[in-house]
Amino acid sequence: MNWDDTTDSHASERLVGASADREDQAVEAALRPKDLGEFIGQEKVREQLDLVLRAARARGATADHVLLSGAPGLGKTTLSMIIAAEMGAPIRITSGPAIQHAGDLAAILSSLQEGEVLFLDEIHRMSRPAEEMLYMAMEDFRVDVIVGKGPGATAIPLDLPPFTLVGATTRAGLLPPPLRDRFGFTAHMEFYEPAELERVVHRSAHLLDVEVDTDGAAEIAGRSRGTPRIANRLLRRVRDYAQVKADGVITREIAAAALAVYEVDARGLDRLDRAVLQALLKLFGGGPVGLSTLAVAVGEERETVEEVAEPFLVREGLLARTPRGRVATPAAWAHLGLTPPRPASAGNGQQDLFGA
Numbered sequence: 177m178n179w180d181d182t183t184d185s186h187a188s189e190r191l192v193g194a195s196a197d198r199e200d201q202a203v204e205a206a207l208r209p210k211d212l213g214e215f216i217g218q219e220k221v222r223e224q225l226d227l228v229l230r231a232a233r234a235r236g237a238t239a240d241h242v243l244l245s246g247a248p249g250l251g252k253t254t255l256s257m258i259i260a261a262e263m264g265a266p267i268r269i270t271s272g273p274a275i276q277h278a279g280d281l282a283a284i285l286s287s288l289q290e291g292e293v294l295f296l297d298e299i300h301r302m303s304r305p306a307e308e309m310l311y312m313a314m315e316d317f318r319v320d321v322i323v324g325k326g327p328g329a330t331a332i333p334l335d336l337p338p339f340t341l342v343g344a345t346t347r348a349g350l351l352p353p354p355l356r357d358r359f360g361f362t363a364h365m366e367f368y369e370p371a372e373l374e375r376v377v378h379r380s381a382h383l384l385d386v387e388v389d390t391d392g393a394a395e396i397a398g399r400s401r402g403t404p405r406i407a408n409r410l411l412r413r414v415r416d417y418a419q420v421k422a423d424g425v426i427t428r429e430i431a432a433a434a435l436a437v438y439e440v441d442a443r444g445l446d447r448l449d450r451a452v453l454q455a456l457l458k459l460f461g462g463g464p465v466g467l468s469t470l471a472v473a474v475g476e477e478r479e480t481v482e483e484v485a486e487p488f489l490v491r492e493g494l495l496a497r498t499p500r501g502r503v504a505t506p507a508a509w510a511h512l513g514l515t516p517p518r519p520a521s522a523g524n525g526q527q528d529l530f531g532a
């Protein structure tokens with residue numbers, strides 16, 4: 177069992193989880209931007225990638241290998257498809273966990289057409305032997321196919337047509353340096369600004385034939401945790417609400433009322449996030465408190481608190497991880513509408529109790 181699995185299973189139950197759930201998978205294809213021009217935000221990545229692809233096209237060459245890193249739902253799969261589309265090349269899609277043996281990879285590589293894009297999702301979860309085969313394939317467009325077993329085994333070199341590997345990972349830090357170094361271009365995807373997510377909401381609303389006004393889109397964007405996938409998911413839930421409870425048009429009021437039903441607050445925190453903050457503030461005076469204690473207080477596993485709730489709370493500046501434990505920031509008190517206790521050093525009577 178590894179952390180990825182724990183996190184994914186919890187995350188996919190949440191409306192604000194960043195991993196794709198079944199419904200996302202069904203509708204995402206329809207919402208994916210098809211070319212770089214349609215791809216919203218990530219200005220630097222887009223500009224750089226545009227140059228890489230244009231130059232390759234001008235040379236009539238296959239594009240360099242591209243590594244895309246970034247949190248779930250930020251557009252890695254989407255970009256890989258855009259790369260293929262921009263190069264006018266077919267795309268083959270597979271993932272690290274699907275390649276357990278070097279032979280699996282050899283079979284895929286040897287069937288690629290010239291110029292084809294091979295999208296390798298979750299590349300950090302590939303097996304070691306497959307990874308080593310990939311080094312040679314990326315660098316020399318060649319693999320050694322091992323035939324036979326034991327002392328009689330021989331390596332038969334096989335030339336591959338030039339192809340473009342697009343690797344995606346949520347954890348660039350887990351990639352071995354020799355693999356990372358073999359990518360000609362590495363793009364790190366950042367979380368999106370609210371204004372960019374607003375554009376995502378407007379674009380998706382248009383594709384889904386839903387009417388949303390400026391404030392309505394802003395309200396959804398503000399609760400989407402910097403993540404287009406979450407923006408699209410919240411939009412679908414708000415659309416349902418607008419259809420059932422109103423005239424179908426998404427305004428700020430409708431968006432806020434709908435997301436209140438789903439317990440996603442104005443900053444995109446859900447019930448678990450708020451439970452963690454509330455325990456930290458109300459039971460432990462804002463901390464510091466140990467992770468295990470905090471987890472028991474909210475009735476969750478340690479890993480769930482650490483992997484599912486905390487990253488966003490930390491990113492939002494609501495919670496800090498310190499060597500002495502978890503500590504709430506002033507912003508956390510403000511967000512829950514609570515008043516922080518006065519610090520002991522300000523002299524609030526405790527000194528007298530325990531002093532000489």
Ligand SMILES: Nc1ncnc2c1ncn2[C@@H]1O[C@H](COP(=O)(O)OP(=O)(O)OP(=O)(O)O)[C@@H](O)[C@H]1O
Pocket residue numbers: 194195196203204205207208209214215216217218247248249250251252253254255346376404405408
């Ligand atoms: N820049 C963008 N502009 C518009 N929509 C986007 C953008 N990036 C992502 N999306 C939308 O968000 C959804 C999720 O994107 P995508 O599947 O590419 O994320 P991912 O990074 O591959 O996630 P994972 O790590 O879970 O595989 C897609 O349906 C896509 O429509």
Ligand SMILES: [Mg+2]
Pocket residue numbers: 252253254297344
């Ligand atoms: Mg993906």
